[in-house]
Amino acid sequence: EPEVTQTPSHQVTQMGQEVILRCVPISNHLYFYWYRQILGQKVEFLVSFYNNEISEKSEIFDDQFSVERPDGSNFTLKIRSTKLEDSAMYFCASSEWASGYYNEQFFGPGTRLTVL
Amino acid sequence: SQQGEEDPQALSIQEGENATMNCSYKTSINNLQWYRQNSGRGLVHLILIRSNEREKHSGRLRVTLDTSKKSSSLLITASRAADTASYFCATDAAGSGGGSEKLVFGKGTKLTVNP
Numbered sequence: 014e015p016e017v018t019q020t021p022s023h024q025v026t027q028m029g030q031e032v033i034l035r036c037v038p039i040s041n042h043l044y045f046y047w048y049r050q051i052l053g054q055k056v057e058f059l060v061s062f063y064n065n066e067i068s069e070k071s072e073i074f075d076d077q078f079s080v081e082r083p084d085g086s087n088f089t090l091k092i093r094s095t096k097l098e099d100s101a102m103y104f105c106a107s108s109e110w111a112s113g114y115y116n117e118q119f120f121g122p123g124t125r126l127t128v129l
Numbered sequence: 130s131q132q133g134e135e136d137p138q139a140l141s142i143q144e145g146e147n148a149t150m151n152c153s154y155k156t157s158i159n160n161l162q163w164y165r166q167n168s169g170r171g172l173v174h175l176i177l178i179r180s181n182e183r184e185k186h187s188g189r190l191r192v193t194l195d196t197s198k199k200s201s202s203l204l205i206t207a208s209r210a211a212d213t214a215s216y217f218c219a220t221d222a223a224g225s226g227g228g229s230e231k232l233v234f235g236k237g238t239k240l241t242v243n244p
Contacts, residue, residue, distance in 0.1 A: 044230065046230070046232075048232075055235065056172070056217065056219075056232075056234040061231060069230055071231070104171065106172075116232075117162065118219075118232060119174050120164070120172035120174065121171060125169075
């Protein structure tokens with residue numbers, strides 16, 4: 014069964030460093046998402062991406078964040094200068110369709126980011 | 130703002146019993162999805178119910194949706210120890226042009242199934 018994959022599973026970084034989280038969405042999906050979950054809190058939407066551009070982003074997704082689809086399979090989230098409060102589990106998701114009745118989003122296993 | 134909120138926050142049952150979790154939300158939706166998360170792991174998609182549907186089944190799962198009350202329930206029948214996990218509902222917003230793509234998650238119900 015096709016699934017979303019993410020690498021690395023755990024990333025430890027120093028405050029102020031840049032990190033890139035990688036995702037491979039399900040191959041026939043066209044819509045891609047990043048969410049995060051701070052320990053003990055809700056899963057929060059960060060950004061959605063379609064046709065090589067951001068289609069929606071949350072207030073969390075500020076100038077420190079960027080997303081890219083560098084090739085036909087990968088989808089990346091970059092945090093330019095990490096802060097302690099960026100420590101969280103980051104989930105990539107993909108869906109075949111966008112909003113409406115068919116927005117069934119499938120999530121990857123997550124990357125646990127620890128900022129020291 | 131739109132929110133999915135589950136209750137109870139925690140539920141402990143014996144293997145073989147049924148588990149019922151509820152979710153409430155605030156705004157009109159296109160669909161509501163239920164996910165499972167084992168401790169510290171990824172989100173597993175369980176089921177999607179559309180706003181024009183009232184009930185849906187998948188194996189031991191039964192989901193209902195009442196749009197007039199803005200609520201949904203997830204029933205797991207004949208529970209197993211392996212069902213122990215946190216369960217989340219997630220909604221997307223309805224609106225013109227299809228609404229929003231983002232899913233809004235609740236805090237989840239932590240289910241423990243004792244062998």
